[in-house]
Amino acid sequence: MQLLNRIYIRTYFIIMMMYAFFNKGIAYSYLAEVLLIAGVILIFLNRRLFEIHLDKKNIIIIILITIIFIYILFGLIKYDTFNVIRDSLAIQYAWFAIILFYFKDELNFIWESLIQIYKWVPLVLFLNFLLFYYVILKLPPIEIFGGQHILLYKNGDKSLHLLISSILIILFTEKYSRNWLILNSILIFINLLILLAFTRSGSLAYLAGIFCFFFFSKTSLITDGLRKVLKFIPFLSIIVFGVFAAIEIEGDAQGRTISLSQITNNFSSIVSSDIDGSLTDNKVWRLVWWAKLLNESFTLEHFFIGKGLGMSLAGNELISVDENLRSPHNFHLTIIARFGYIIFFIWLYWLWLLFKPLFTKKLSGKILGLTCILLANIINGSFDVFFEGPMGAFPFWTMVGLLLIEEYYNAYKPNEIPN
Numbered sequence: 001m002q003l004l005n006r007i008y009i010r011t012y013f014i015i016m017m018m019y020a021f022f023n024k025g026i027a028y029s030y031l032a033e034v035l036l037i038a039g040v041i042l043i044f045l046n047r048r049l050f051e052i053h054l055d056k057k058n059i060i061i062i063i064l065i066t067i068i069f070i071y072i073l074f075g076l077i078k079y080d081t082f083n084v085i086r087d088s089l090a091i092q093y094a095w096f097a098i099i100l101f102y103f104k105d106e107l108n109f110i111w112e113s114l115i116q117i118y119k120w121v122p123l124v125l126f127l128n129f130l131l132f133y134y135v136i137l138k139l140p141p142i143e144i145f146g147g148q149h150i151l152l153y154k155n156g157d158k159s160l161h162l163l164i165s166s167i168l169i170i171l172f173t174e175k176y177s178r179n180w181l182i183l184n185s186i187l188i189f190i191n192l193l194i195l196l197a198f199t200r201s202g203s204l205a206y207l208a209g210i211f212c213f214f215f216f217s218k219t220s221l222i223t224d225g226l227r228k229v230l231k232f233i234p235f236l237s238i239i240v241f242g243v244f245a246a247i248e249i250e251g252d253a254q255g256r257t258i259s260l261s262q263i264t265n266n267f268s269s270i271v272s273s274d275i276d277g278s279l280t281d282n283k284v285w286r287l288v289w290w291a292k293l294l295n296e297s298f299t300l301e302h303f304f305i306g307k308g309l310g311m312s313l314a315g316n317e318l319i320s321v322d323e324n325l326r327s328p329h330n331f332h333l334t335i336i337a338r339f340g341y342i343i344f345f346i347w348l349y350w351l352w353l354l355f356k357p358l359f360t361k362k363l364s365g366k367i368l369g370l371t372c373i374l375l376a377n378i379i380n381g382s383f384d385v386f387f388e389g390p391m392g393a394f395p396f397w398t399m400v401g402l403l404l405i406e407e408y409y410n411a412y413k414p415n416e417i418p419n
Contacts, residue, residue: 001045004042009103009106009109009110010037010038011035012035012099013113013117013305015035016117016394016395016398018031019312019390019395020030020117020161020258020395021124021151023154023157024157025145025148025149025150025151025152025155026150026387027145027146027148027391028145028146028147029145031390031392032093032394033390034207034408036096036099036119039095039096039102042099043099043102050128051100052101053407053408054408057199057315057354058101059399060096060346060353061097062098062348063346064094064343064346064350065091065092068091071088071308072085073104074308074309075087075310076310079309080310081308082307083310084310087388089390090327090331090338090387093393093394094397094400095309096400096401097397097401098401099401099410100397100398101404101408104405104409107405107406111172114402115172115175115387116170118168119166120189121161121162123184125158125187125191126191128151128153129194132151132152132153134357142365145297150178154391155198156199156202156205156380156384156386157189157202157380157386157391157392158195158199158382159199159206159376160202160206160209160376160377160392161234161395162191162192163209163373163376164395165184166210167186167210167213167369168183168369170213170368170369171186171366181322182228190244201380201384202380205377205379205380206376209372209375209379212358212375216358216368217368218362219365221363221365228402231397274409280299288331289314289328289329290333292326293313293328293333293337294336294337296308296337297336297337297341302337304341304342305340305342308338316381327388329383330381330382331381331382331386332344332382334388335347351379354400355371355374358372358375364406365407367407367410371403374399375398375401377392377396377399381396
C-alpha cells in the first residue's frame with residue numbers, strides 16, 4: 001500500500017503540473033477527475049488508518065460533499081447523467097482537499113513539488129503568450145482534448161498561477177539561485193503587465209492577493225536574498241517596460257490590446273459604464289444574468305433547495321447563449337442557483353472561517369501565503385467560470401488541503417514542522 005500511495009502522490013503533482021502549464025488545453029482530458037476518483041478509492045481502502053482533523057472547515061467540506069450526493073440522485077431522475085455529474089463537480093472537487101490531507105505525512109514532498117512546478121510557471125506563461133499570439137494562431141489548431149487548442153490558457157487563471165509563483169519565491173528565496181531570481185522577477189513583471197491588459201478579474205485577484213500577503217504579514221517578508229535582487233529594480237524596470245512596449249498584437253477575443261491605455265480602461269470599466277466597447281458590454285451582460293438568477297432564487301420554489309443539477313443556468317432570455325454556458329461567471333451565484341440559500345450560507349460561513357485568521361496578523365509565512373492565494377482564487381471565481389472546472393478547482397482545493405495540513409501541524413505538532 002505504501003508503494004501505491006507513493007505512486008499516487010507523485011502522479012498527483014505531475015497532473016497538477018500539466019494543468020499549471022496547459023490549463024484549458026487539457027481541461028477535457030479528465031485527468032483531474034480520474035485522479036479524484038482514484039484518490040477516493042485509495043482513502044476507502046485505507047479507511048481504518050485514515051484520520052482527518054475535524055475542525056469546522058473540514059466538517060463543512062464533508063457536509064457539502066455529502067449533501068451533493070442527494071442532489072445527484074434527484075438530478076439523475078430528470079436530466080442527462082453527464083450534465084448532472086459535471087455540475088456536481090463544482091462541489092465534488094472539494095474531495096482534493098481531503099485527499100491531500102490524507103498525505104499529510106508527505107508535507108515536505110508536497111512543498112518541494114509545488115516549488116519545482118511554480119519555479120517554471122513565469123517562463124511557461126510568457127512562452128505560452130508568445131507562441132499563442134505570434135505563432136499558433138497562424139497555424140491550423142492543435143486540438144488534443146475535447147476540441148480545445150492545446151495552448152489555450154485562460155488569462156484569469158494565469159494571474160492566479162503567477163501569484164502562486166510570486167509568493168513561493170518570497171517564501172522560499174533560498175531555493176532559487178540569484179540568476180533564477182532575477183529571471184523570474186523579470187518574467188513575473190512582464191506577465192503581470194500583459195495580464196493587467198487582458199483580464200480584469202485576474203488582475204484584481206493578483207493585486208489583492210499580493211497586497212494582503214505583505215499587509216497582513218507579522219514580520220518583514222523581504223529577506224537578504226530578495227534584497228540582493230531588489231537593487232537591480234531600476235535595470236529590471238527598463239527591461240520589463242521595454243519588452244512590454246515592443247509587444248504588439250491586434251487584440252484578443254474581446255479586442256483588448258497590449259498597452260498602458262488598455263490597462264487603464266480595464267480598471268476604469270470595473271466602476272464606470274462610460275468605457276466603450278466589449279468591456280462594458282461584458283459587464284452589463286453578466287449583471288443582467290446575475291439579476292435574473294437572484295430573482296429566480298428568491299422564489300419559494302428555489303429559495304431553500306435551488307434548481308438542482310443537470311440544467312443550464314443560462315435560460316432562454318439571454319442573447320447568444322448555448323447549452324454549454326452553464327455557469328453565471330460567479331461561483332457564489334452558482335451555489336445559490338443550484339443549491340439554494342441554505343447551502344450558500346454554509347459556504348459563506350466556510351469562507352469566514354477560512355479568512356478570519358488573516359486579519360489577526362499572526363499567521364506564519366506558509367499559512368499566510370496559502371490564505372492569500374485562496375483569497376485571490378475566491379476573487380477570481382466571483383467573476384469567472386473558475387471553480388466549476390478542473391483548471392481552477394484542482395489547484396484551489398489542493399491549496400485548501402495544504403492549508404489544513406499546515407494548520408494541523410501548527411496546532412498539534414508545533415515542533416515537527418517549522419513555521
